[in-house]
Amino acid sequence: MSIAVAGAGAFGTALAVSLAQNGPVTLWARDAEAVKTMSETRQNPRLDGVTLHENIHVSADIETVFAADTILLAVPAQKLRGFLSEHADRLEGKSLVSCAKGIDASTMTGTVTSIREVVPESTAALLTGPSFAADIARNLPTALTLACQDDEAGALLQKQLTTPNLRLYRTTDTVGAELGGSLKNVMAIACGACIGEGMGDSARAALMTRGMTEMMRLAGALGGRPDTMMGLSGFGDLVLTCTSEQSRNYRYGLALGRQENFDPSITVEGVATTHAVAKLARARGIDMPIVTMLAELLEHDVSVAEAIQALFSRPLKEE
Numbered sequence: 001m002s003i004a005v006a007g008a009g010a011f012g013t014a015l016a017v018s019l020a021q022n023g024p025v026t027l028w029a030r031d032a033e034a035v036k037t038m039s040e041t042r043q044n045p046r047l048d049g050v051t052l053h054e055n056i057h058v059s060a061d062i063e064t065v066f067a068a069d070t071i072l073l074a075v076p077a078q079k080l081r082g083f084l085s086e087h088a089d090r091l092e093g094k095s096l097v098s099c100a101k102g103i104d105a106s107t108m109t110g111t112v113t114s115i116r117e118v119v120p121e122s123t124a125a126l127l128t129g130p131s132f133a134a135d136i137a138r139n140l141p142t143a144l145t146l147a148c149q150d151d152e153a154g155a156l157l158q159k160q161l162t163t164p165n166l167r168l169y170r171t172t173d174t175v176g177a178e179l180g181g182s183l184k185n186v187m188a189i190a191c192g193a194c195i196g197e198g199m200g201d202s203a204r205a206a207l208m209t210r211g212m213t214e215m216m217r218l219a220g221a222l223g224g225r226p227d228t229m230m231g232l233s234g235f236g237d238l239v240l241t242c243t244s245e246q247s248r249n250y251r252y253g254l255a256l257g258r259q260e261n262f263d264p265s266i267t268v269e270g271v272a273t274t275h276a277v278a279k280l281a282r283a284r285g286i287d288m289p290i291v292t293m294l295a296e297l298l299e300h301d302v303s304v305a306e307a308i309q310a311l312f313s314r315p316l317k318e319e
């Protein structure tokens with residue numbers, strides 16, 4: 001069973017580095033110039049100090065992706081649907097594993113749902129959970145969730161994508177898993193803003209905990225299992241992303257709280273996902289005050305202090 005990774009950003013490259021311990025891997029990027037540099041230097045500028053394993057074949061030829069049985073989709077969530085649509089015919093019959101964390105803002109679907117809708121004749125799966133690309137690429141121990149509705153196919157993928165430093169757990173709850181990975185980015189922005197504004201660690205703990213409640217509520221409302229949020233794809237990634245400055249979403253929030261600029265070329269999945277989830281919650285009548293308030297904050301309709309004040313002024317209730 002051959003493996004290709006589509007998208008040679010930080011995460012796609014890190015996964016290829018880890019998988020290369022098991023055998024050959026194709027790493028595809030759309031930018032031929034970047035591929036040439038990576039092939040010559042065996043480095044990716046997005047992953048400082050990491051050498052590309054000799055088992056990695058870097059290519060800008062999309063045919064090398066279609067030659068694989070299992071394709072890891074490591075492009076940003078807002079680009080995934082476009083990629084799938086462009087190549088739908090050639091992706092039929094493949095195992096397509098989304099590695100992206102986000103809700104598509106135009107259709108308000110998660111990435112597994114997008115795969116299922118755009119390439120119905122494929123096995124749709126998701127690899128998610130607490131994992132910084134830099135850690136995986138340095139072969140540090142990491143545990144992830146492999147989500148696939150078809151448990152037999154999921155078990156095969158679990159085995160194929162496990163490496164000496166990547167331990168994969170399996171679930172059939174793709175809805176819960178894709179929401180966990182998407183929503184933790186939203187909560188990380190909120191927590192970063194809270195810390196950046198100087199609200200303190202106690203306020204962050206409150207945001208993380210009440211954020212988790214919103215994540216469970218949304219998972220239940222959309223047909224996922226709320227308890228999936230207690231696993232790696234929810235709790236695990238929420239803790240990592242809301243507390244580490246390695247996270248781009250958290251750093252984006254910090255900049256927001258400190259009223260500093262943030263480099264717009266950096267991938268921050270949580271921004272588009274905040275707007276998508278706020279819209280979804282409104283349309284479905286799901287109570288998601290933190291997400292809703294963050295959407296207003298990102299629109300510059302309220303300040304961080306006003307957002308926290310508004311959350312604290314809500315009617316008192318049972319936990």
Ligand SMILES: NC(=O)C1=CN([C@@H]2O[C@H](COP(=O)(O)OP(=O)(O)OC[C@H]3O[C@@H](n4cnc5c(N)ncnc54)[C@H](O)[C@@H]3O)[C@@H](O)[C@H]2O)C=CC1
Pocket residue numbers: 006007008009010011012029030046074075076077079082083099100101102131132133134266267269
């Ligand atoms: N960096 C990390 O630590 C982790 C990232 N992820 C997820 O992986 C996904 C990708 O993130 P990163 O690799 O970190 O971002 P990145 O910004 O490092 O790389 C994104 C890559 O996607 C490529 N790309 C963008 N649009 C494309 C398109 N239409 N077709 C083909 N390639 C395209 C870009 O050229 C770039 O190489 C995100 O959803 C992120 O949440 C998940 C876990 C960890």
Ligand SMILES: O=C(CO)COP(=O)(O)O
Pocket residue numbers: 101129130131132185188237240241246247248249250267268269
């Ligand atoms: O998903 C991640 C860690 O699990 C990476 O988080 P950021 O996209 O915020 O850097």
